[in-house]
Amino acid sequence: MTRFAHNGEIRIAFEDLGGQGGDPLLLVMGLGTSRFWWPDGLVGELVRRGFHVVAYDQRDAGESTHLPDRPVGPPIKALLRAKPPAYSAEDLADDAVAVMAEVGWDSAHLFGHSMGGLVAQRIAIRHPHRIRSLTTSSAVPSDARGLRVLRHLHLAPLARFARLHFPQTPQGELALATAIARILAAPGQCLGEDDVREFVAKEAEHGVSSFRDDRAQSRQIGAKWHGGPLASIAAPTLVMHGGQDPMIRLSAARALSAAIPGARLVTLPGSGHFLARDVWATCATEIRSLADQADQSPPAVTAL
Numbered sequence: 001m002t003r004f005a006h007n008g009e010i011r012i013a014f015e016d017l018g019g020q021g022g023d024p025l026l027l028v029m030g031l032g033t034s035r036f037w038w039p040d041g042l043v044g045e046l047v048r049r050g051f052h053v054v055a056y057d058q059r060d061a062g063e064s065t066h067l068p069d070r071p072v073g074p075p076i077k078a079l080l081r082a083k084p085p086a087y088s089a090e091d092l093a094d095d096a097v098a099v100m101a102e103v104g105w106d107s108a109h110l111f112g113h114s115m116g117g118l119v120a121q122r123i124a125i126r127h128p129h130r131i132r133s134l135t136t137s138s139a140v141p142s143d144a145r146g147l148r149v150l151r152h153l154h155l156a157p158l159a160r161f162a163r164l165h166f167p168q169t170p171q172g173e174l175a176l177a178t179a180i181a182r183i184l185a186a187p188g189q190c191l192g193e194d195d196v197r198e199f200v201a202k203e204a205e206h207g208v209s210s211f212r213d214d215r216a217q218s219r220q221i222g223a224k225w226h227g228g229p230l231a232s233i234a235a236p237t238l239v240m241h242g243g244q245d246p247m248i249r250l251s252a253a254r255a256l257s258a259a260i261p262g263a264r265l266v267t268l269p270g271s272g273h274f275l276a277r278d279v280w281a282t283c284a285t286e287i288r289s290l291a292d293q294a295d296q297s298p299p300a301v302t303a304l
Contacts, residue, residue: 002063002206005056005102007095013063014056014099019047023132023291024105026096027055028123030114032217033210034062036202041277045284051109051291056099058092058119060216062208067219089225093123097130106130109291113137113275114247115220121256122225124233133294134233134260135287137240138248138273141256143230152252157183164211173209174200180211186244186272195276230259236294237263238286242271242279264290 112120117139241253257265
């Protein structure tokens, strides 16, 4: 069931995915993607490991508020613009805290994937007392901005994304999602319709679709960060990255884990940018281990 939190006039859609009474875990999905792209199998693994799991749609995605159109150009151009298209990266971080407040959580563990991992880093910087632990997956480091982000990206997949055109029909949505998954897969990894069918069915049920709105993606990726550095993150941190990620280079994970004090880097051999079923158990186990570490750690002290 879809519920809504509010950050000012922005309405943020979220959903309780189960595990009531467990440790609170907030899931943050990536660029232009709805919360429905979190695989049921992965969520099930997390619930079985004692987490109460909630996922939300970032603004300009899914059932959350979509901002008025502006002439912002393609996402890569928005990334390099000095002026933000519609809102700040701080706004994206505050949206997550609004969800936590609506659920009734004073604090939570965070798991962000792709651009969701970038947003999760910034939530941990901006709202340190709200974050018990931080897990990022296949994300660029927050400290890399503008042109410096490009050194962590493989540019060929971006061109492949731009060439995708499918009709907005049920079969067209399934074909688009399948094509996206195959671009995000590791070389030699076989992904097909069965790997995305549940995402497409859920989006159809809720009247939304992912990857269709280039302007919304440009507004998300163009949100500028004015906050602190990664070195200020005090929460126990796990950096996961696919060993054969076709979108984001392993250099991003190495830079991220080096910048956050005490962060641990876990490389997933043979894995790409897509959260395929062969990594679900590993991800859940690693996140559980991190949460247990956080429970045993003394609270961070912030200097005044």
